[in-house]
Amino acid sequence: MRIATLNMQNLRLMPDGTLFGARDRDDVEDPALDQADRRLTAALLAQANADLLAVQEVFDQASLDAFHDRYLTRVCAPYPWRLCLPGNDGRGLDVAVMSRFPWDHAASHAGMTAGDLGLDPPPGMSCDQPIFRRDGLEVRFGALTLFVVHFKAPYPDAARAWAVRRLEAQAVAQLLAGAGPMWLVAGDLNEPGGASERAVAPLEALGENLMRRLAEAERWTYFQPDERRYGAPDGLIASPALAARLEGVVPQVLRAGMGREAGPDGAERLPESGLHRPHASDHAGVVLDLERVRSSIIGRRLRG
Template sequence: MRILSFNIQNLRLRQGAGQPRLDGARDRDEIGEASALDPADRRLSAALLAEAKADLVLLQEVFDTDTLDWFNTRLLPAAGLPSYPHAHCPPGNDGRGLDLAVLSRQPVQLTSHANVTPSDLGLEAPQPGLPVFRRDCLMVETGGLTVFTCHFKAPYPDPDTAWPVRRAEADATRRIIERHIPAPSQGLWLIAGDLNEPFEPDAEPAIQPLLPPFSTDLMARLPEDERWTYFDSHSGRYGQPDALLASPALAARWPDAIPQVLRAGLAYEATRHRGAHLQGVGRHRPHASDHAGVLLDLPGI
């Protein structure tokens, strides 16, 4: 099985003058940027998925099911990639439509945890009756593998207030894994998504409950200078918010499973990437996203 995790950066379908169109890969504070670049952005997003040729695609920042379906049935075939027969985008808690989505070649069983509270999980929290996840922790079961795909709270606008939110999400994700897989070290599971650890991690990362020895960090199988997955054009900094955390059993079963970071869709301003770019990428835009895709092959599953 080939798995791709990709923060696609604000994928939203809109209706304008009776014509549907997808927003480009830009944040909401960049709304003044040329909307004429939006179609080119999304062609590049589709081209990145076509390059990956994944069996299971885990997307972050998709607005809704209509958006996912339009992208899947219109843009992916135009990029040379057949539409995925299984496409899901359950509603999360973001309120702005930054939901988690799944595209799969094989049937999947999904379990959303968008409505789960700390009280449900037996966790202490200042507001134990409110949903613990800012978006969701979406459990995807397929082919004997269980994937927990997440998009945790970003360290903005105030890192100090974001830290306990992200820690609560990490605690909740671990508790969900422990409840679903009674012997977590022996099960075949993977945490994949944008966990939003900051550029300069705190002395104790907010996601510490999910880190080794509870899991094996597959991104650590790459050289340190090859782990970055994100470029912030405002600060010029590089980071690695995108994660692949495997169960010890999964890591042992696939000792040679080394992630690939797909940076071909990043803008040329991310000068640390000296490899090939997709045709049409610009200095800042067009681009596929401000995140790279993270690809993992697990043969035989």
């Protein structure tokens, strides 16, 4: 069993029936590039060869289904179970899961407030305002509980964004209290490098961020071309019980779908990748192999 996480960069089904490319709003509008982007997104996920995909920046269920049916199933086995529930992002960029086996339970926590959990919100944020900028999507597979997250980005006000991200981390930490001994938090933590104290520290104190098993120079999963800046916002935080069962297992970072501008020169890229675009995303994919604990956490459903 393999789990992969990827920020899909603005996956949205447009009113004309096309899919928005892996681009920001200020990037060049080119339908041919948009289609090539999504072919590369699908190719990267096929390379991941995961049984379960935890993805971010998906506009809605229709966008997820359109990408799956038009692009993903052309290059890999299908994911019959797919879920993208409405979140809190004003642009509609939510978190989602795609799976090759059914889940036992799935729940959105998009409506959860600081008041619900007895947490103190940052100044200017009321106790009845939703905590999550997108959602904390909880999906249970047998003994494993997965939380898919996409925390607040570190802009435009870095200090306030840190406080919001800390609140999101505290909320997930409380939710984990009811998750049992085997849990995994996967997604875009949006934690920038160089912070004296990580906003996601409450989560990392409860388990192990498996990305730390990689050498520091190998952890990067994001590239900002205009600033030539590398970052490691994507995380896989495992419960102590799961981390212990995965002793020696190191996540795999898949950068083959990124633009060729993200060095070093000559690094492996999918054939259709361009200098900046087309690309699968501005994030790399991250894969975690759970084969060692597959039978104990999922049981018989994956056998045959």
